[in-house]
Amino acid sequence: MAKVIELQEGIHRQDAHEFYREALSIMTESNIDFMVGGGFALRLYTDILRDTKDLDVFCKGSDTPALLKAFKENGFETELTDVRWLAKAIRGDHFMDIIFNNPGNHCAVDDSWFERATQSELLGIKVKVIPAETLIWSKLYVQNRERYDGADINHIILRYGDRLDWKWLWQHMETHWQLLLAQFLSFQFVYPSERDLIPKWLVDDLFKRAKDELEMPAPKEKICRGPLIDQTQYKIDITEWDFKVVTIRSV
Structure with missing residues (x-):
């Protein structure tokens, strides 16, 4: 039997739970493959209960346009936040992150994620959860x-x-x-x-x-890979200290 993901209760969470339930239902009915991640995945694998303010779902990049279309047809606002990795579905004060990679393009969602996904249940809806x-x-x-x-x-x-x-x-x-x-x-x-x-x-x-x-021997090129893990704190390395994130060298 799939493990049920338990959520924090309370009247202040009812609107959020209704939003999650509607979003999950739309995705399920669309027949587009998706997985739940974020705080809900952490809850499943660690039993840590976190007051999650949004819903993170993962899908393949090629499925993102169809997923956004399904939400738009159901009255949600949609946006392609960052073409490299992130889109959003929004209704009122609530939103859902649709993730298909990471900012550094190192964690692209592909079929192997779905093959390893864990079956679970969230708000009465059967879902797949991203692998641990x-x-x-x-x-x-x-x-x-x-x-x-x-x-x-x-x-x-x-x-x-x-x-x-x-x-x-x-x-x-x-x-x-x-x-x-x-x-x-x-x-x-x-x-x-x-x-x-x-x-x-x-x-x-x-x-x-x-x-x-x-x-x-130490590398000759002054490379800073800091922006791969922190998109703000290593700005000075690139803009003032002559380090490079990506080096293109003509031979």
């Missing part, structure tokens, strides 16, 4: 001054680590493996008694990569 591995993957790139998702990742590992597909996560984080190593060190600091939840083979591989990298 993709929840970690996307949160690793959220390290803003205003919002840092490291604690969420630690809680997912703590509460769901024995069921994670670590090989899948590793395959998708291999390019930016330093972020994964940094998160694992954070987890070991926070939960020293629970370190075995993270496979030793993966930790060993990450430390070997760190050692191998230190034995290589």
Whole structure:
């Protein structure tokens, strides 16, 4: 039986719940594949109950126009907020984020997300929830001054680590493996008694990569990858200190 996602009760949440229910019903009836994420996914995998102010849903980028059309036909305001990763469906004071990637174009939603999705139920409607591995993957790139998702990742590992597909996560984080190593060190600091939840083979591989990298010459190009994890705090590096986010070199 699918686990039901429980929500905070109270009269102040009734309007939001009605909005969520209507939005979920529209998407279900549209027959467009979608998954629930955000605070609802965190609730499913960690049992942490958060006062969620909006609804995050995930779909493939190619399905986003059809999903926005379905909402528009049902009286919602819609917007393509950022063509790289985000759209919105809005009604009154409530809105839903429709996410199909992340700002750095590293976490594109594809069929593998749906293949691994968890079946659940939200407000009486059967839904798919983004996999725990993709929840970690996307949160690793959220390290803003205003919002840092490291604690969420630690809680997912703590509460769901024995069921994670670590090989899948590793395959998708291999390019930016330093972020994964940094998160694992954070987890070991926070939960020293629970370190075995993270496979030793993966930790060993990450430390070997760190050692191998230190034995290589430092890169010649002044690169700052900070904007991949924080879109505001590294502005000065690019605009004044001559670091580059993307380097195009003619050969």
